[in-house]
Amino acid sequence: xxxxxxxxxxxxxxxxxxxxxxxxxxxxxxxxxxxxxxxxxxxxxxxxxxxxxxxxxxxxxxxxxxxxxxxxxxxxxxxxxxxxxxxxxxxxxxxxxxxxxxxxxxxxxxxxxxxxxxxxxxxxxxxxxxxxxxxxxxxxxxxxxxxxxxxxxxxxxxxxxxxxxxxxxxxxxxxxxxxxxxxxxxxxxxxxxxxxxxxxxxxxxxxxxxxxxxxxxxxxxxxxxxxxxxxxxxxxxxxxxxxxxxxxxxxxxxxxxxxxxxxxxxxxxxxxxxxxxxxxxxxxxxxxxxxxxxxxxxxxxxxxxxxxxxxxxxxxxxxxxxxxxxxxxxxxxxxxxxxxxxxxxxxxxxxxxxxxxxxxxxxxxxxxxxxxxxxxxxxxxxxxxxxxxxxxxxxxxxxxxxxxxxxxxxxxxxxxxxxxxxxxxxxxxxxxxxxxxxxxxxxxxxxxxxxxxxxxxxxxxxxxxxxxxxxxxxxxxxxxxxxxxxxxxxxxxxxxxxxxxxxxxxxxxxxxxxxxxxxxxxxxxxxxxxxxxxxxxxxxxxxxxxxxxxxxxxxxxxxxxxxxxxxxxxxxxxxxxxxxxxxxxxxxxxxxxxxxxxxxxxxxxxxxxxxxxxxxxxxxxxxxxxxxxxxxxxxxxxxxxxxxxxxxxxxxxxxxxxxxxxxxxxxxxxxxxxxxxxxxxxxxxxxxxxxxxxxxxxxxxxxxxxxxxxxxxxxxxxxxxxxxxxxxxxxxxxxxxxxxxxxxxxx
Amino acid sequence: xxxxxxxxxxxxxxxxxxxxxxxxxxxxxxxxxxxxxxxxxxxxxxxxxxxxxxxxxxxxxxxxxxxxxxxxxxxxxxxxxxxxxxxxxxxxxxxxxxxxxxxxxxxxxxxxxxxxxxxxxxxxxxxxxxxxxxxxxxxxxxxxxxxxxxxxxxxxxxxxxxxxxxxxxxxxxxxxxxxxxxxxxxxxxxxxxxxxx
Numbered sequence: 001x002x003x004x005x006x007x008x009x010x011x012x013x014x015x016x017x018x019x020x021x022x023x024x025x026x027x028x029x030x031x032x033x034x035x036x037x038x039x040x041x042x043x044x045x046x047x048x049x050x051x052x053x054x055x056x057x058x059x060x061x062x063x064x065x066x067x068x069x070x071x072x073x074x075x076x077x078x079x080x081x082x083x084x085x086x087x088x089x090x091x092x093x094x095x096x097x098x099x100x101x102x103x104x105x106x107x108x109x110x111x112x113x114x115x116x117x118x119x120x121x122x123x124x125x126x127x128x129x130x131x132x133x134x135x136x137x138x139x140x141x142x143x144x145x146x147x148x149x150x151x152x153x154x155x156x157x158x159x160x161x162x163x164x165x166x167x168x169x170x171x172x173x174x175x176x177x178x179x180x181x182x183x184x185x186x187x188x189x190x191x192x193x194x195x196x197x198x199x200x201x202x203x204x205x206x207x208x209x210x211x212x213x214x215x216x217x218x219x220x221x222x223x224x225x226x227x228x229x230x231x232x233x234x235x236x237x238x239x240x241x242x243x244x245x246x247x248x249x250x251x252x253x254x255x256x257x258x259x260x261x262x263x264x265x266x267x268x269x270x271x272x273x274x275x276x277x278x279x280x281x282x283x284x285x286x287x288x289x290x291x292x293x294x295x296x297x298x299x300x301x302x303x304x305x306x307x308x309x310x311x312x313x314x315x316x317x318x319x320x321x322x323x324x325x326x327x328x329x330x331x332x333x334x335x336x337x338x339x340x341x342x343x344x345x346x347x348x349x350x351x352x353x354x355x356x357x358x359x360x361x362x363x364x365x366x367x368x369x370x371x372x373x374x375x376x377x378x379x380x381x382x383x384x385x386x387x388x389x390x391x392x393x394x395x396x397x398x399x400x401x402x403x404x405x406x407x408x409x410x411x412x413x414x415x416x417x418x419x420x421x422x423x424x425x426x427x428x429x430x431x432x433x434x435x436x437x438x439x440x441x442x443x444x445x446x447x448x449x450x451x452x453x454x455x456x457x458x459x460x461x462x463x464x465x466x467x468x469x470x471x472x473x474x475x476x477x478x479x480x481x482x483x484x485x486x487x488x489x490x491x492x493x494x495x496x497x498x499x500x501x502x503x504x505x506x507x508x509x510x511x512x513x514x515x516x517x518x519x520x521x522x523x524x525x526x527x528x529x530x531x532x533x534x535x536x537x538x539x540x541x542x543x544x545x546x547x548x549x550x551x552x553x554x555x556x557x558x559x560x561x562x563x564x565x566x567x568x569x570x571x572x573x574x575x576x577x578x579x580x581x582x583x584x585x586x587x588x589x590x591x592x593x594x595x596x597x598x599x600x601x602x603x604x605x606x607x608x609x610x611x612x613x614x615x616x617x618x619x620x621x622x623x624x625x626x627x628x629x630x631x632x633x634x635x636x637x638x639x640x641x642x643x644x645x646x647x648x649x650x651x652x653x654x655x656x657x658x659x660x661x662x663x664x665x666x667x668x669x670x671x672x673x674x675x676x677x678x679x680x681x682x683x684x685x686x687x688x689x690x691x692x693x694x695x696x697x698x699x700x701x702x703x704x705x706x707x708x709x710x711x712x713x714x715x716x717x718x719x720x721x722x723x724x725x726x727x728x729x730x731x732x733x734x735x736x737x738x739x740x741x742x743x744x745x746x747x
Numbered sequence: 748x749x750x751x752x753x754x755x756x757x758x759x760x761x762x763x764x765x766x767x768x769x770x771x772x773x774x775x776x777x778x779x780x781x782x783x784x785x786x787x788x789x790x791x792x793x794x795x796x797x798x799x800x801x802x803x804x805x806x807x808x809x810x811x812x813x814x815x816x817x818x819x820x821x822x823x824x825x826x827x828x829x830x831x832x833x834x835x836x837x838x839x840x841x842x843x844x845x846x847x848x849x850x851x852x853x854x855x856x857x858x859x860x861x862x863x864x865x866x867x868x869x870x871x872x873x874x875x876x877x878x879x880x881x882x883x884x885x886x887x888x889x890x891x892x893x894x895x896x897x898x899x900x901x902x903x904x905x906x907x908x909x910x911x912x913x914x915x916x917x918x919x920x921x922x923x924x925x926x927x928x929x930x931x932x933x934x935x936x937x938x939x940x941x942x943x944x
Contacts, residue, residue, distance in 0.1 A: 099835035099882055100859040123943040132857075205851055205859040208836040237848035238862040 005071040005652055011083035012252070019061035019072055027655065031075050031083060032117065033090075033108055033194060034148040035062045035255045037617050039157045040377060043147040044149045047112070048360065050074050058082065063113055084116040090146050093127045100684040103196030105209035110148060124417050128172050135177055137200055137263070137668065139188050142174050145197035145261055151175060151189035157189050158256050160396045182392045184656045186262030186365070187262040187668075191252045200262070202668050203247050207233055212246055216611045218553050218621075219248075219261040220296065220546035221659045223501035224344070224366035225555030226250065226257050227611060227621055230265065230566035231545060242270070244549065245566050254613040258365035259657035262467040264666035271542035271571040278572050281541040289520035290315040292528045295503035296370040296660060298551025299560065299601075300591040302505065305526075308718060311582060314524075315516040318509060319733035320502055321660075325510035327483045328476045328499065334487030335497070339625060341559045342466055342496035348373045350496075351380040352462040354415070357408055358470020360384070362656045364556070364744045367468060367472050372396045374466075381458045384570030385411060387737075388718075391711040392656065399455060405645040405737045407445035409478045412485045413639050414441050418456050418466075419493050429488070429634055434597065436639070464496040471502050475735045484636045491632060501556055502544075502732065503660075506697050508554030510598040511625075524721070526574070534574070539663060544569035545662065550589050552622060554610065560601060561622035562609040600625035646649060648685045650675065650695070650719040652736045658722040675705040677717030682708050684715055685742045695740040703745065763851055783883035790869060805893075814925040816834055818871045818890040820868055821909040828912055834861040838877035840846040847877060864905040868894060879927035887923035 004012040006028050013022045018041070023030050028542035033045035035415035049058035053071040058079070066072070073079070091113055117637035130143035147166070152175065155164045167176040175184070175197075212231035219226045228250050232243045247264045250257050291305055291314045309316050332338045347353060347370035360368045374380035375396050384390070384397040387405045403411050417436050425433070431535060443450050459465070467489055473482050474678040490497045501507040509515075523530040526543070536546075548569035552560045577586040592609075595601035599664040602623050609622045654660075656675075657669050664671050675693060677685070687693055689708040694701060704719070710719075719738075721731050764770045793799060802809060811817075822831050834851040846867035854860045878887050886908075901907070908921045922928070 099833050099837075104835075121940040124943040126943040132845040201853075205834070205853040207851070208840070210840060211836065236850045385879045705805075 002066050003070050004066045004069055005727070007074055008071060012120070013066045013239050016356065017065065019050060019059075019066050019165065021063065021616065022066060022595070023072075024047065025073060025413060028074050030061055033146075034061060034156070036150055036192060038373075039150075039153045042149050044147065045086070047083055049079060049082060051076060051079060051127075054145055055642040069463070070233050081615050084118060085115050087118050088123055088342040089119060091296050092123050092125050093143075094146070095143050095176065100205065101196040102199050102204055102206075103209070104191075107193035107196065108161045110401075125171055125690070134201075135179070136183070136185055137202070138185075138187060139201060139204065140175065140177075140198050141197050141199070144195050145175060146195055147175070148194055150505055150578045151198060153403050154188045154192050154256070157376045158369050158373060159184065160376070160393065161186075162366065162395050164189060166281045182395075184259060184361070184365070184392065185263075186257065186259040186657070188256055191250065191257070191262065193525060194738045196415065197450060199343055200247075200263070206555060207246055210313060214249070215564050215566050217547070217566060218555075218561045218611070219257065220504055220553070220563065221260045221439055221663055222258075222364055222366075223504055223556045224364060225504070225508060225553045225557075225559070225561050226261055227561070227613065228257065228261060228365060230529075230564075232566055242404040242569055253615070254617040256366070256369050258369075259669060260659055260663045260666075262366075263668035265566075266667055267545060267546065267662060268360040268548055268567045269338045269536045269542055269545050269569060271569075274542070275556065276574070278580075281534065281572075281577055282541075284522075284524055285577060286523045288522045288532065289312065290317055290516075290523035290530075290531045291526060292317040292519065292523050293499075293526035294318060294528050294663070295321050295506040295509045295583070296527060296546060297505060297509070298546075298549060298588070299505065299508040299512060299554060299595055300551040300588045301549075301574050302509045303589070303591045304344065304583065306513045306572055307583055308578060308581075309514065315518070315520050317337075317514050317519050318513070318515055321506050321509040321513070322515040323474050323733055324499075324506045325515060327479050328507075328510060330480045330483035331487045331490075331497075331499065332630050333633050334484045334489075334636065335565070336630060337490070337556050338628045340497040340499050341467075341490055343628065344370045344496035344498075344705065345557075345619075346464070347371055347466050347468070347498065349378065350374045350466040351540060352376050352383075352459050352464065353380055353466040353468065353507065354383045354385065354495075355468045356385045356415070356470065357472030357476075358468065358500060359386065359388065359390060359651075359653050360468070360470070361390055362654050362658070363470055365656075367498070367556070368393060368396070371468075379457055381462070383455055384610040387714070388716050389713055390410075399451075399458065401447055401451050403445045403447050404647055408473050408476050409485075409639050410441040410642050411447065412473070412482050414447060414452060414554075416485055416488060417460070418452055419495065420488065420651065421492060425492065426634065429492075429565060429636075432636060432638075441642075463494075467495040467497045469497065469499045471500065472736050474499070475500065475733060477735065478640055481637045481639075488634070488636070489631075497668070498556065501554075505553045507556070507558070508560075509551075511554065512554060512596060512603075529640075529714055534577075534638050537665075543569045544571065549573070550606065552592055552606070554625065557619075558600075558625045558627065559619070559622050560595070560609070560625060562606060562611050564611075566627055598628075600628055602626065645739065647739050648681070648742055649716045649737050650697075650740050651716050652721055652731075652738070653718045653720075654720050654722045658720065660722050661725055664722045671723070673704065673720045673723035675704040675717055676707050676709045676712065678712040678714060679708055679710065680713070681715050681717050682706070685717075687744055692745040693742050694745050697734065697738045697740060705717045706742075786859055811890045813923075814890040814924065815890055815892075816878075816895065817877045818868065819877070819888050819889075819908055819922075820889040821864065821905065822887060822923070823910045823912075823915050825915070825920065828915055830861070830909065831883045832861050832864070833885070834859045835882065837880045837882065840878045841876045842916050843874060843876065844870045844872045861905070864908070865903045866908075869904050875926040878923070878925060881927055884923065884927065884929075887927070888925055 011022050011026050030048050032048045034042040043060050043063050048062045133140040152164045156162050156567050161183050161380050163178050163181040165176050167174045191738040196525045210231050214229040217230050219228045229247050230245050232245050235244045237239045248262050248265045294465050371382050375382050381398050383399045385401045483607035489495045525533040534541050535544045536543045547566040550564050552562050592606040612620050612622050687706050689704045693706045694703045764773050769921050839847045848865050850863040
């Protein structure tokens with residue numbers, strides 16, 4: 001704790017605080033241009049200079065920690081002139097095209113130029129030849145760039161793609177795209193750009209920033225549930241026309257989005273009320289005994305389904321959520337708490353992280369970002385255990401341990417043996433650990449003992465441990481025992497555990513609904529194929545898509561966060577059906593307050609939930625679930641023999657920025673759904689690049705075009721499933737690795 | 748008449764009666780004086796004269812001041828014939844009656860173009876702010892004050908407001924001297940920016 005003064009007022013700073021962060025917390029304004037809360041101080045704009053009383057010269061407040069007793073002066077005539085000169089420098093040769101620039105109206109350069117009353121120019125420089133570059137979906141206009149370096153820093157420190165760098169050359173300096181880097185087209189660079197240098201092709205020249213209405217919401221594509229704003233405006237110039245989402249923005253100072261969140265906003269359902277179809281739906285509900293659904297729904301809708309089950313005895317089928325629910329239950333039995341104890345924030349501040357059973361770059365980009373932040377800012381060891389080496393995250397991962405497909409249980413046991421502190425264990429557990437056949441497990445899972453000892457060595461003197469568990473383990477046939485073993489990690493080691501929910505609201509659904517194993521005779525499908533299908537895409541009755549609904553999601557952070565209506569919907573929603581067949585609530589959000597208390601939800605109505613971060617990055621979104629204590633019973637089973645998994649194996653895995661059909665229909669994302677394999681795989685399966693192939697998983701025949709990815713190694717091919725309209729329930733819940741026979745389709 | 752002065756005429760009015768009898772007298776006087784016939788005579792006299800001052804609207808119209816603010820026009824660049832409007836949206840923003848709406852897009856030459864531009868004349872209060880704020884002198888007020896049509900929508904589309912190309916060729920488009928136009932002494936206020944070449 002350091003005590004010092006800002007403009008004469010006494011303030012205190014904590015460890016790691018800078019003068020700027022204290023000033024912001026205490027409400028003093030210091031102008032900044034390049035500073036972003038989420039990355040390390042960039043200190044390129046030098047606008048945040050402050051004076052210290054009794055000392056000559058200025059200091060940069062963004063990177064300077066305060067010294068006991070000093071008096072910092074944030075504003076004086078001298079500082080004003082200094083800052084004004086900086087702004088004049090920025091304005092040298094900056095094109096005067098604010099009239100057409102997309103950034104005009106929320107441009108930092110524009111604002112600060114006006115703030116510091118720059119009305120004439122005294123400096124000049126010879127103008128360079130500046131070009132406009134196309135970086136895929138993003139456009140870089142060099143002449144508008146002020147080289148604040150924000151984009152380079154987020155790409156490096158947050159996203160981890162290292163796709164941008166500075167081409168140094170004095171006044172000729174520019175941002176350069178690194179050749180053959182693994183840019184995941186997340187648009188993060190564009191979002192942080194304080195001027196109009198980076199824009200998207202989709203948005204450019206469509207509208208002015210001030211015309212857009214910002215609707216605070218939650219991204220509905222994956223379980224990270226990032227805070228976003230849907231920016232909407234009417235279409236065209238007709239007064240009564242419908243609204244449209246023009247872009248998605250976020251609080252760039254604090255949070256980050258992936259490409260899907262930022263660009264896949266262009267779908268919504270414009271259906272209107274169709275009485276006949278509605279009557280048919282009601283009839284179908286009277287006939288049906290099963291409701292099949294996925295977890296791309298809000299908590300409220302999940303509760304409606306649960307209420308329908310309680311009242312009319314429907315079977316609720318959602319096998320993906322069921323697997324997660326079972327995993328979480330077994331986990332909590334041995335961990336002693338109902339939920340896992342880690343959050344994204346924990347990953348960011350970790351210095352030792354293990355990722356197990358998840359292709360993290362596509363499964364959950366926000367976890368990938370957090371791992372990258374930990375690695376870049378805290379020099380964390382990131383250990384990635386997965387059968388497939390992922391080129392996209394080679395910049396992040398410090399140790400990649402490859403294991404055999406199907407040996408996940410053994411891998412967990414090996415890790416447990418490695419990290420469990422033997423001293424204060426119960427005897428039964430001690431003997432369990434001692435009896436593990438390390439030799440056998442290590443041989444079958446193909447993890448060398450030296451790899452493990454290297455991992456152990458890296459963990460020495462580390463303090464914040466994190467274990468990230470992915471879908472491979474949740475869908476594994478021994479998932480229950482794996483869950484128990486993971487529970488021990490939370491209970492007996494320093495590791496904070498995070499079990500990534502597989503779909504947007506899997507965690508919410510698994511807490512709210514009593515799910516069933518077996519389907520009945522007649523099923524209603526909600527965004528899943530059923531005998532009668534309700535869907536926002538192409539069903540028997542239209543439903544609103546997630547950006548047309550209000551409600552809450554339960555995120556990976558175990559928070560219940562609200563989302564709002566971006567575009568109004570004129571058709572029927574699930575609540576209308578529920579009301580027609582016997583429930584009684586005016587709005588869907590009337591259920592928010594009734595979310596199950598015993599599962600950790602708090603009695604708060606929808607309107608009480610806020611949805612913002614404050615300037616220091618404190619999360620004020622919704623509320624965190626209570627993590628209730630449960631009785632822990634240690635009843636781990638011995639590791640089952642690990643079977644062989646040879647031959648051609650396909651891995652269910654979406655491509656980067658794709659999650660589901662909602663992202664697939666977006667015109668702004670690359671949506672090729674190829675079967676992607678290595679050269680080696682092509683040889684083994686006797687197929688070539690561009691061949692149309694077919695293979696079957698279970699009883700389902702899948703047809704795809706095969707593409708060779710030269711970066712990929714090994715004999716496992718990636719099989720994306722995001723392109724399946726109203727995909728069957730099994731798609732998202734089967735074990736992610738499947739042994740298949742691949743046939744080439746002639747013709 | 749001197750510039751800047753008004754010549755007011757003082758009308759001497761009689762003091763109004765105070766007592767009841769005076770009031771009675773005034774009523775009797777006014778009733779029998781026959782003032783009505785004076786007025787009727789004047790009307791008749793003017794009717795049979797030929798140099799009357801009445802404007803025979805719509806056959807003839809009063810000349811308008813160049814600063815008159817009637818239905819808007821969108822101007823073109825005189826040399827190239829391109830539209831002056833760059834789609835900056837400032838008129839849309841400043842409009843206090845909220846009656847301007849526009850839609851823009853990027854064209855094949857990577858320029859911002861205005862695809863739709865409408866002014867709801869039923870709501871427009873002809874304040875002239877749009878013309879004043881326009882940085883390109885693109886939207887101005889015209890002199891067409893007659894809004895007669897079967898539908899209000901007939902006057903408010905972009906094509907109706909934009910100078911037709913043939914009229915532009917005939918040099919029919921005049922620079923607007925009203926709100927937002929550059930003042931005669933504008934050059935005096937320009938601060939020069941140093942150039943390095």
